[in-house]
Amino acid sequence: MSFGFPWGLLALGALVPLVAAYFLRRRQKPVVVSALFLWRTPRPRAEAGPRWERFTREASLLLEALAVIAAALYLADVRLGETARTKHLVLVVDGSLSMSARGPDGVTVLEQARREAAKRVEDEAATRVTVLATGLSPRVVAGPEAEPSRALAALESFEARGADHDPMPTLLWAQELASTGKHVAFFTDAAPMEGLVIPAPVRWTALGAARDNVALISAQRKDEGGTATVTLRVARFGPGPESVAVRLRALPGPDAKQGTERVEKVSLQGEGTATLRLTFQSAGDIEVSLPDDALPEDGHARLAVAPTRPLAVSLAQGMGSLERDALERFLGASPEVARDGASGEVLLIGPRGTDAKVTVGASGKSRTFVGPFFSEKGHPLLDDVQLAGVRWSAGENPPGRPLVTAGDAVLVSEEDDGRVHLNVDLSRSNVQRVSAWPVLLGNVVREARRAREGFVRRQLTLGEPLQLVTLPGKRYTLVGPGGSKPVFGAGAVSLPPPATPGRYVLERDDADTVDSAEVLALDARESDLRGRTSADVPAKESGEDEARANASDRARWPLVLLLLALLGDFYVTRRAS
Amino acid sequence: MSERLDEAAVGRLAPGLALALPRGPHRGRVGEVRASSTGSSLELHDFRAYQPGDDLRQLDWNAVARTDELILRVRQDEVSPRVEVVLDGSRSMALSARKAACARELALLACEVGARQGLSPTLLATGVRSERVQGSACRAALRTLEFDAGDDLVTALGRLPPPRACGLRVVVSDFLFEADLSAMAARLSRGAAGFFLVQVLDAEDLAPSGGEGARLVDSESGAALEELLTEDVLAAYARRFEEHQRLLRAAALRSRGALLTAPATESLDALVRGALRPLFVAGGHA
Numbered sequence: 001m002s003f004g005f006p007w008g009l010l011a012l013g014a015l016v017p018l019v020a021a022y023f024l025r026r027r028q029k030p031v032v033v034s035a036l037f038l039w040r041t042p043r044p045r046a047e048a049g050p051r052w053e054r055f056t057r058e059a060s061l062l063l064e065a066l067a068v069i070a071a072a073l074y075l076a077d078v079r080l081g082e083t084a085r086t087k088h089l090v091l092v093v094d095g096s097l098s099m100s101a102r103g104p105d106g107v108t109v110l111e112q113a114r115r116e117a118a119k120r121v122e123d124e125a126a127t128r129v130t131v132l133a134t135g136l137s138p139r140v141v142a143g144p145e146a147e148p149s150r151a152l153a154a155l156e157s158f159e160a161r162g163a164d165h166d167p168m169p170t171l172l173w174a175q176e177l178a179s180t181g182k183h184v185a186f187f188t189d190a191a192p193m194e195g196l197v198i199p200a201p202v203r204w205t206a207l208g209a210a211r212d213n214v215a216l217i218s219a220q221r222k223d224e225g226g227t228a229t230v231t232l233r234v235a236r237f238g239p240g241p242e243s244v245a246v247r248l249r250a251l252p253g254p255d256a257k258q259g260t261e262r263v264e265k266v267s268l269q270g271e272g273t274a275t276l277r278l279t280f281q282s283a284g285d286i287e288v289s290l291p292d293d294a295l296p297e298d299g300h301a302r303l304a305v306a307p308t309r310p311l312a313v314s315l316a317q318g319m320g321s322l323e324r325d326a327l328e329r330f331l332g333a334s335p336e337v338a339r340d341g342a343s344g345e346v347l348l349i350g351p352r353g354t355d356a357k358v359t360v361g362a363s364g365k366s367r368t369f370v371g372p373f374f375s376e377k378g379h380p381l382l383d384d385v386q387l388a389g390v391r392w393s394a395g396e397n398p399p400g401r402p403l404v405t406a407g408d409a410v411l412v413s414e415e416d417d418g419r420v421h422l423n424v425d426l427s428r429s430n431v432q433r434v435s436a437w438p439v440l441l442g443n444v445v446r447e448a449r450r451a452r453e454g455f456v457r458r459q460l461t462l463g464e465p466l467q468l469v470t471l472p473g474k475r476y477t478l479v480g481p482g483g484s485k486p487v488f489g490a491g492a493v494s495l496p497p498p499a500t501p502g503r504y505v506l507e508r509d510d511a512d513t514v515d516s517a518e519v520l521a522l523d524a525r526e527s528d529l530r531g532r533t534s535a536d537v538p539a540k541e542s543g544e545d546e547a548r549a550n551a552s553d554r555a556r557w558p559l560v561l562l563l564l565a566l567l568g569d570f571y572v573t574r575r576a577s
Numbered sequence: 578m579s580e581r582l583d584e585a586a587v588g589r590l591a592p593g594l595a596l597a598l599p600r601g602p603h604r605g606r607v608g609e610v611r612a613s614s615t616g617s618s619l620e621l622h623d624f625r626a627y628q629p630g631d632d633l634r635q636l637d638w639n640a641v642a643r644t645d646e647l648i649l650r651v652r653q654d655e656v657s658p659r660v661e662v663v664l665d666g667s668r669s670m671a672l673s674a675r676k677a678a679c680a681r682e683l684a685l686l687a688c689e690v691g692a693r694q695g696l697s698p699t700l701l702a703t704g705v706r707s708e709r710v711q712g713s714a715c716r717a718a719l720r721t722l723e724f725d726a727g728d729d730l731v732t733a734l735g736r737l738p739p740p741r742a743c744g745l746r747v748v749v750s751d752f753l754f755e756a757d758l759s760a761m762a763a764r765l766s767r768g769a770a771g772f773f774l775v776q777v778l779d780a781e782d783l784a785p786s787g788g789e790g791a792r793l794v795d796s797e798s799g800a801a802l803e804e805l806l807t808e809d810v811l812a813a814y815a816r817r818f819e820e821h822q823r824l825l826r827a828a829a830l831r832s833r834g835a836l837l838t839a840p841a842t843e844s845l846d847a848l849v850r851g852a853l854r855p856l857f858v859a860g861g862h863a
Binding site for chain 2: 029030031032033034035036037038039040057
C-alpha cells in the first residue's frame with residue numbers, strides 16, 4: 001500500500017469528534033416511553049427485532065467511521081498492490097569535468113548534487129528513480145525506474161569526468177522518461193544561459209561556485225628514437241598565481257634504470273597561458289601534475305609512450321627520373337616517412353601500368369591542359385589542392401573513378417581497391433613545381449597513414465572522437481575505463497568521444513593488443529570555473545499540477561466504499577428514526 | 578391523588594355504581610338475567626318442531642291439538658352473568674406510579690361493582706405470570722400485581738386460558754402498541770355480551786414534554802431512539818397518537834364495544850363521573 005498524497009490521511013482526525021459525539025450522545029438521559037412506535041414514522045413491514053434496534057447506534061458509528069476512513073484513503077490517494085502509486089523522479093546530473101571542482105568548503109559540486117538528489121528523492125517521496133548523466137552522449141546511470149536506494153547508490157559511484165557539452169538532449173530525454181510524472185531534477189554547476197529554453201518539467205539546480213583555476217589545456221608526447229618530447233600548454237583562469245610549478249615525473253623506460261623528475265616554473269603573466277616543451281631520454285610513462293587547486297583533475301596527465309609510426313614509402317623500379325626526383329623531393333621534406341622500411345605496410349609508388357598503390361606518369365599521346373580543372377569536391381585526396389595556374393599534361397585516361405578532370409581527360413583517378421593514378425607527364429607539366437604537388441602527395445601519404453590499423457591519434461583530450469582503423473574481416477574490442485565493447489565496422493571508424501578519460505586499448509581477436517590511446521582529462525572550457533554559480537530555476541510545469549490533473553487516476557474503490565458507507569448509515573439511521 | 582392502590586376510594590365509589598350491562602341476552606350461570614341460550618325460564622323464546630330427546634314437558638299441547646304436530650315451546654334460559662376484568666400487565670402500564678395505581682383501581686372498581694351487582698367477577702392479569710382469580714381474591718391479586726411483562730397485551734393474551742363466555746368484559750390497558758387493533762378487539766370481545774376497552778394513559782402518553790434531546794427507550798422492548806424533542810417532533814407524535822386512537826376506537830365499535838380513555842392524572846371519582854360514565858352507571862345497591 002502506498003499513498004500518493006499522505007497528507008490526506010489527516011482526514012482520519014475526523015474520527016475523534018465522531019467517536020466523541022457518539023459517546024456524548026450515549027450519555028443522553030434515557031426517557032422511558034410507553035410506545036416507541038408513536039415517535040417514529042410507521043413502517044409498512046414488521047420490525048427486524050429489538051436486537052437490531054439495540055445495535056443501531058453502534059452500526060451507525062461503524063459505518064460513519066468507515067466513511068471517514070474511506071474518505072481519508074481517497075484523499076491520500078491510496079494505491080494497493082500493482083496499482084500502488086509509483087512516483088517517478090528523473091534525476092539528471094551534469095557529467096562534465098567541472099562538476100568535480102571543489103567549492104570553498106572543499107566539497108565537490110558532484111557531492112553536493114548527490115546530497116541534493118537524495119533530499120529531493122525524499123521530499124518528492126519518489127518510489128522510482130531514474131538517473132541520467134549528461135554528456136556528449138547521454139547515458140543512464142541508474143534505471144530506468146530503479147529503486148531509489150539503488151539509484152542513489154549508483155549516483156554515489158558516478159564520476160563526472162566528461163567534456164563540455166550541451167545538456168539539452170539529455171534533458172529532453174529525461175522529459176520523455178518522466179512521462180506523466182513530469183518530475184525532472186537537473187543538477188549542474190552553472191545557471192542556464194540567457195534565453196535558453198529549458199524543458200517545462202525540468203527544475204534546474206546549479207550548485208557551483210566561481211573559483212580560480214590553473215589547468216593543463218593540452219599535453220602531447222612524441223617519442224622519436226629514445227627521446228620523448230613533451231609539449232604542455234598551461235592556462236590560468238581567473239586572477240590566480242602568476243607562475244606555477246609544473247612537476248614532471250618520468251618513469252623509467254625499458255632501457256633506463258631509474259626515472260627522472262623535474263619541476264619547471266612556468267610564468268603565466270600576460271594572457272595567462274604558457275607553453276612548455278621538455279625532452280626526456282629513455283622515459284616510460286610521464287606523469288605531469290600541477291599544484292592542487294579547485295579542479296585537481298585538470299592538472300594531472302599521464303602521457304604514455306607514443307612512438308612515431310613512420311609510414312614506409314617505396315618507389316618502384318622503372319620510374320622516370322623526373323617522377324623520381326619530384327617524389328624524392330617531397331618525401332625528403334615529409335615528416336614521419338621512412339624510405340624502404342622493413343615493415344609490411346609500405347606505400348608503393350610506381351610508374352604507370354604497374355600494380356603500385358600510387359602510379360605516377362602518363363602513357364600514350366599527351367595533352368596539356370591549363371584549365372579549367374574539375375575536382376571531386378570533398379574527396380580527402382584533394383583537400384586544399386589548388387590547381388590554378390597549373391599546366392597539366394596527361395596521357396591516356398587511367399582506370400578508376402575520376403577525381404580530377406580537364407575536358408575529357410582524367411588527370412587523377414581512384415580505383416575501387418584504393419589505388420590512385422596520377423595521369424601526369426612531368427616533362428611537359430609544371431605540377432611538380434607548384435604547391436599543389438606536395439599538398440596532393442601529402443594527402444596521399446595521409447590517407448595511407450590513416451589506412452593503418454589502430455588509433456589515428458594516440459593522445460586525445462576530452463570531447464574528441466576516438467578515430468581508429470580496423471581491418472576487414474577482423475573482430476575488434478575496445479577496452480577502456482568503463483569496460484569493453486565491440487567495435488563494429490571496417491576501415492576508418494569514428495567512435496563517439498569517450499565519456500571518461502583514461503587509456504583505451506584496441507584489441508583484435510587474433511592478437512592481444514593492436515594499439516592504445518590515452519584520453520586526457522583536459523578541456524579548457526571545463527577548466528574555466530569563473531562562470532560557475534548556484535541557482536535554482538523551478539520547473540515551469542509542476543509535477544503536482546500534473547498529479548492534480550490526473551486526479552482521475554486515483555483509485556475509485558475508496559470513493560465507492562465511502563458512498564456505500566453513507567448509504568448504509570442513512571439506511572440504518574432512517575430505520576432508527 | 579394517590580400513587581398507590583387507593584382501596585378506600587374504590588370502597589367509597591363502589592356502592593353507588595353499577596356496571597352498564599348490555600341489553601341483549603347474556604351467557605353464564607343460571608341467574609337473574611336472560612341468557613342468549615334456551616332454558617327453562619317462563620319467558621317464551623320460540624316454537625319449533627319436536628325432536629327426539631326433547632323434554633316432553635315443553636310440548637305445547639294446545640298446538641298439538643290444533644295442528645296434530647308435536648310443537649315444542651322453546652323457553653329462554655335465565656343466567657347469572659359474569660364480569661371479566663382483563664388487566665394489561667405490561668411494563669408500559671407502570672410508566673408512572675399514578676398510571677399503575679389508576680389501572681389497579683379501575684380494575685378493582687369493576688370487580689367490586691360487579692360483585693355488588695351479583696356478577697361473579699373474574700380478574701385476568703397478563704403479567705409475566707398470568708393470573709386468573711375470581712371473587713374476593715381479586716382484591717388481593719391486585720394488591721400484589723406487578724406490571725412486569727415485556728410484551729404487549731396482544732402477545733400476552735396467548736398466555737391466558739381461552740376466554741369464556743361472560744356477560745361483560747372490561748379490558749384495562751393503555752393499548753399503546755403496534756398490532757392489528759381490529760383483530761385484537763374481536764378477540765377480546767369473543768364470548769362476551771358486552772365489553773369495554775378502558776384505556777389508562779399517563780400524562781406523558783397524552784402530551785409528552787419536550788425541549789431537549791433524549792434517548793427514548795421503549796418500556797417493554799427496551800428499543801431506543803435518539804430524538805430531539807422539538808415542536809415538530811411532538812406535533813408528529815400527537816398526530817400519530819390521534820390516528821392510533823381513531824383506529825382503536827373504530828376497532829372497539831366494530832366489535833360492539835366501546836373505548837373509554839381514562840387519563841391517569843384524574844382522580845378515580847372524576848373518572849367515574851366523566852370518562853368512564855358509560856361503564857359505571859349510577860344506581861348501585863347502596
